Amino acid sequence: MRSRLLRLAARPAVSLVLALVVLAPLAGSAGELPDAAEIRAYVVAVTELAGEIADPPGADQSIKAYLDGCAARAADLLALATTTPPDPTALLAGLRRVVDQRNRAKDALVDLTDLGRHLLREENRQQWPALGAYLRGDYLEYLVVKRELLERKYFEEDDPAEANLLEGWINGRVGFLQYRERSEAWYRAHGVSAWEVTVRTEPVVLLAGSNDAGVLFAGGLLYNFFPEVAQRPDDPYTADVTDGFLSKQVKRVGLRAGAGAVFDGEGPDLLLGLGLQVRAISLWATYQPEDTQWSLAFGISEWDWVKKLRPFLPYFGR
């Protein structure tokens, strides 16, 4: 190691990085994070790879800049790994930051020569895994939490089989509704938005004025209450879910608006409604323009229950 360092230090372009690396004190292991010796070995190896490029680099300028950037970022990481007292949280954040910056730099590489491709593979496949592998646990945690929250939002409803393709498309395309890993907002948990749009047809029964039944085509904007989610200590591939009152009992609330038809003894009439939804149940304020009549209505976005009421709703559908 010493002879490699001395040989590399003779190159002016790399001497500053190496000086920082060599002068950094040795530090102990930070648990499931790379220690100073591993980071130092990466810096030395990458600096050595950069040293294989001729000076001036000519067509290999981009890979030279990439490798120099990798060494510089790792040198910064080394500084975090050698703080006293050790700060694993800062080191983990630093490692994540290095991954992001390094990925962006890799993606921006264009027109590599054969030497450039070779050096990139050496850095990427031979050297970086010694540090990147420490983020595998972090990656697994991300998968477990993300899966559980998406499961909660889209599949653990009271009425999970009542959606349609349009609703799915909207929730996956509109910015504040869709999953966004890097986006932080008060309504997001680990990138999963608590907001959800529903576009559904729903049976309703009028509660005042008459007991007629109707159907509303309704749009809704709902807010999901998420539980706390982490990995299970005894099985890191599954989620450990801690529900609060809102996430367990209320689950989701929101406002809805719809238009449809009410079926009385004289055929269908236009029905408009504004509703408040809690879980799968909605309470509607409805209006029939033909009769200029307001009413309260009750609805569940689940069709099975209304089929059971069929004998009691003689005019429905006639």
Added chain:
Amino acid sequence: MGKLVVAVHGIGDHTPDFAAEWEEVLRRNHPHGDFQVAGLWWHDVLQKVAEKYPIVEQQFAAALDQFGFPELQKVLDSAGYAMVRELLMDVLVYIAMGDMTHYIQTEVALRLQRLIHEAGSQAEETLLIGHSLGAAVLPHVVWDERNHIGYIPYGGMLLLASPLGMESPIPDVIQDLLGWMAGDSGMDRKAMLAAFAREWNEGALRFFNNTRDIVCCDARFAIGGVDKDLIPLRQGFNVEEIAVLNRENPGSVVRFAQGTADPRDVVNNHAVTLYLERPELQRAFAAMLGETP
């Protein structure tokens, strides 16, 4: 300890033991190979999403039928609708609804992690083989992992009839599969392919495309004496994209022609066994296993 080979199926009906057929072909062609095969079954995930997001709500149609409006239910019960649903829904639920793409991809990624763990293997000793939509999900999964840990840890990847090259005619409505990988990075298709191919060691990435297969190539079929492209959008990589892949990872795109240009052979030309039996695949697989030629 030998390699772990993880097989990932595509659309259609698959049982949890689907990989037995794949293993039989691989073992027959590599009798001395030191490997074990594990099937990554995800048919249930696709089904779950497809059931939640039908084109039209089934319950709604059934209730209308019961109350005297049978027309919608008749449409949903028709053979035409069943065919559309069978052919399109698995693909639509994966590519048309962004959050469901995340959900499916995450579920597959978790199952992959667990399979490797339960096999007592390591990612570096694992070879991934995907067919059809499975050969688009796999690149998505490993690219997401790469974005988190900075590299792709797997030993190799064989993608059979991958629709990854499919180009959406309406990317603002339905993003194409490469665009999904690029995410917010700003990379265009060629830059994305270059970045993906560079991540692998030489010889560790192989796309196998049958030019008679409509899923991965713009195959033309003889209809009424005229050669026609049955699908009015670009399915396969174009010449420039293939050149990018082969430049960044030599030999990474393997194209061959097998099967007839008869429209009745569309399904046969896409069969996973057709791909697994190809000599080009056997050579690539042997190299990834470390077998001497």
